Every structure is written in structure tokens, then in C-alpha cells.
Amino acid sequence: MNRLSTRNGPAELVRSDWTRAEAEALHALPLPELIHRAQEVHRFFFDPAEVETASLLSVKTGGCPEDCGYCSQSAHFDTGVKASKLMRTDEVIAQARAAKAAGAGRFCMGAAWSSPKDRDLDRVCEMVAGVKALGMQACVTLGKLTRDQAGRLADAGLDYYSHNIDTSPEYYSEIITTRTMQDRFDTIAHVRAAGIHVCCGGIVGMGEAVSDRLGLLLTLASFDPHPESVPINMWNEVAGVPVAQRAEPPDPIAFARLVAVARILMPRSIVRLSAGRAGMSDELQALCFVAGANSIFVGNVLLTTRNATRDRDAEMLDKLGMRTTVAGAADALRHAAVAG
């Protein structure tokens, strides 16, 4: 394999035809070489001292009809999460305002639905418009969408739709039986067609093999264009779900390798260290930032599980001498890099 060089322009770096052999070869590199290559591409598109911050809120929790085997919110499993109705718009906007005051630039709203009902989507569109009116970027994750629903969200001003493929195509049916990976591709296509940015990633630590982790990244990297934002979740433990029986967190160095491979396969995408940060050492997170991760969720909870606390994040980023940027600034930076 040819060594990547920053002398190559973006056209050579941004590809949707990566082969499994190439991904395996990258993954097997000596760690310093892998990190060096990830840094090369990272610096081509991003400022390596910057990490983007986004804030999450569960606007409709629990009672979900899907059977995702990792999730606290599925009605199929007894996890102790209490189901609640869709929040009121004013309550959500109050939380967005608080997140903005705490420094977040993007506000992501999650709903435990298989897909939104049109009546519920009216209210979500109001929430999106309210978040935009605060000057924040808006992201939602609501499950499957029709083309028409994606268009309505775009009209409300939505910046990002988050819809993960979760794992490799080969491991997928071990984890979810109520919707297919093709259903997810269809929703992502509707989101793209509506002109909304795509946030799409997956989870590791659910008992999958290394080949599945690479299969997940290769599937994401085969998208043309790549998802603008790629969340990499380490499974956050939930008692009572099937994944709890088979979960095995990747070794920390193996996790950092995956982040580096994600950065190289999808050079212009924001790579977000998502769930699982509460259990990660500062050293592992630092290694992931060096490997090309450049976004985190901030706030003490994610949707229903814990996150690294704000205080701990502030202390860690201070030690690393890294700056937080509001979501969107990094987008502008990489677009400038491509234009220039």
C-alpha cells in the first residue's frame, strides 16, 4: 500500500472504494505508524487542537418497539427505564438554552421510536425551529423516516439526522431483528436527498469480532459522500439486555486503532468519541484524539446512561491543551481546506 502523504490532494484522500485488505493492512500497522498516518490526514482537514462539543437530550424515552439488543429503551427487555411521552417544546428549548450556556454548539434530540408518527413530527419540527432560533445547530434521531418526513425536517431547518448502522452487515442480525440494515440505508438516503447532513456510526464492545469492527467502518466509508459525522460508541453497559451476556469491551489500544482507521478511511468526517467515555481513562481519550477523534458529547448523561462529567472533561481538555469548538466551526474549517 502506498504511504499516504499530505502532498496528495483531497481527491486522493477522500475515497469510497476502500477495500477490506486496505483496512486490515492499516489496522495491522505498528501503532506509531498508524497514528502518524491518521495525524497526517487529520491535519489536512482539521485543527488537531480542536474538539467539537455536542449536547444530547432524550425527548421521548423508553417503550420502543424495536429490539436493538444493546438498548435500555427497547420495550422487549426489562431494563428499569421508565417510558415517558414526548416532551413539551418549551421544556426542550429550555434545556437547549442551558446547553448553549454551558458551551454546546449542537443540540441533539433523541426519541425512542421505531419511526415518528406525523403528529409527533409536527412537534419535533417545532423543537428544531426553536433550537435553530437559539443560534445552535440542530440534530435529531427519531428512527426510520420516509422521504416526506425527511423533507419536513429539512424545511424546519434541521442540520443533522443521526441514524447509526450500529455494527457490520455480518453481525447485524445477532443484535437487531426488527429492522434491517437496508431499512437504515433507505432512511439515510432520504435524509441525504432532503439536504440534511448525515450522522452515522456504530457501537463496539457488543461481542463482535475485529473483522466486524472493520466491516462497520468499511460500510460507513463506502457511503458516497461519507457521513459528515461518525459517532463511535463503546457499548455503555445496560443490565437486562441481550448484549450484556456477550459484551466484551475492546482493549483500549485496539479501540484507538479503530479510531485511527476511521480517521484515515473518512478523512473529512467529524469522528466523535460517543458512548463509553465515562469508563475511559484520560490517557485513552488522549490517544483517541491523537488518532483523529475530534468531537465528544458533553453533559453528565447521554440519553439514559452516564457520560463523562462536564468537570472531568474540562479538566482533561485543559491538561491536553485542547480547545473546544462549537459544532459547525469544524465544518467550516474543513470546507475551507477543501476549497483552498
Ligand code: SAM
Ligand atoms: N430510536 C432511534 C434509533 O435508534 O434510530 C434513536 C435513538 S438510539 C438510542 C441512537 C443510537 O444510540 C443507537 O443507534 C446506538 O448506536 C446508540 N446506543 C444506544 N444504546 C447504546 C448503548 N447502551 N451504548 C452505546 N451506544 C448506544
Ligand code: DTB
Ligand atoms: C450516538 O451514536 N450515540 C448517542 C447519539 N448517537 C444519539 C447516543 C448514545 C446513547 C447511549 C445510551 C444511552 O444513554 O441510552
Ligand code: SF4
Ligand atoms: Fe429503539 Fe433506538 Fe433503542 Fe433501537 S436504539 S431500541 S430503535 S431507541
